[in-house]
Amino acid sequence: MLTVKTTDPALLAPSERFELRAATAADRPALLAMYTTFEPRPGSSGIPPRYGLEQWLDRVQHFPNLLLWSGDRVVGHGILCPQDDTAEVAVFIHQEYRGRGLGTLLLSELVRQARRMGLRRVWGMTELDNVPMLRLAHSLGFVSADDPRQFYLDLDEPHDDWSPERPTA
Numbered sequence: 001m002l003t004v005k006t007t008d009p010a011l012l013a014p015s016e017r018f019e020l021r022a023a024t025a026a027d028r029p030a031l032l033a034m035y036t037t038f039e040p041r042p043g044s045s046g047i048p049p050r051y052g053l054e055q056w057l058d059r060v061q062h063f064p065n066l067l068l069w070s071g072d073r074v075v076g077h078g079i080l081c082p083q084d085d086t087a088e089v090a091v092f093i094h095q096e097y098r099g100r101g102l103g104t105l106l107l108s109e110l111v112r113q114a115r116r117m118g119l120r121r122v123w124g125m126t127e128l129d130n131v132p133m134l135r136l137a138h139s140l141g142f143v144s145a146d147d148p149r150q151f152y153l154d155l156d157e158p159h160d161d162w163s164p165e166r167p168t169a
């Protein structure tokens with residue numbers, strides 16, 4: 001388990017603590033609870049979907065999924081979807097918790113995970129008017145692709161300390 005600090009703890013109530021950890025199957029109800037009230041839905045590029053949340057989570061459950069917890073509540077979800085030596089990333093922070101550095105924290109951890117898996121590039125896609133996501137990505141060194149809705153980050157030399165025996169959502 002990883003206990004994290006936000007990038008700007010001054011924005012948080014003193015008692016507020018967040019934990020970031022790999023999702024397990026047992027976390028599914030808490031993850032669904034986050035998405036039940038998540039706005040907007042659909043969000044970026046159609047996810048999280050308005051309908052068929054369970055089916056979407058089933059599709060991504062075999063990938064590395066990270067959950068950000070506030071107490072017993074899931075407030076953030078990050079997914080790394082590897083294909084060959086690249087991976088698509090997606091991050092979702094519940095609207096009650098946005099603007100506190102948590103998205104930055106989650107995406108940073110997904111990038112670290114990608115490095116541990118030996119991947120060479122992580123990339124994402126969003127709408128051009130999704131300023132928070134584009135700012136977040138660029139602040140972590142992602143650059144825009146030819147299609148400006150897409151952003152990518154090339155990684156350093158690979159490490160191989162990632163285990164495929166990870167738990168999933």
Ligand SMILES: CC(C)(COP(=O)(O)OP(=O)(O)OC[C@H]1O[C@@H](n2cnc3c(N)ncnc32)[C@H](O)[C@@H]1OP(=O)(O)O)[C@@H](O)C(=O)NCCC(=O)NCCS
Nearest residue numbers: 043044092093098099100101102103104132133135136139
């Ligand atoms: C995109 C999202 C994950 C960002 O999460 P967050 O926790 O609010 O992000 P952070 O607080 O870490 O801020 C990230 C950057 O966005 C900026 N930002 C945050 N909210 C903003 C807003 N409403 N308007 C403009 N910029 C904003 C921050 O200033 C920061 O930029 P900086 O590093 O240059 O200062 C969150 O808004 C979200 O879940 N959106 C809906 C789902 C979505 O679009 N996901 C993207 C899928 S690829």
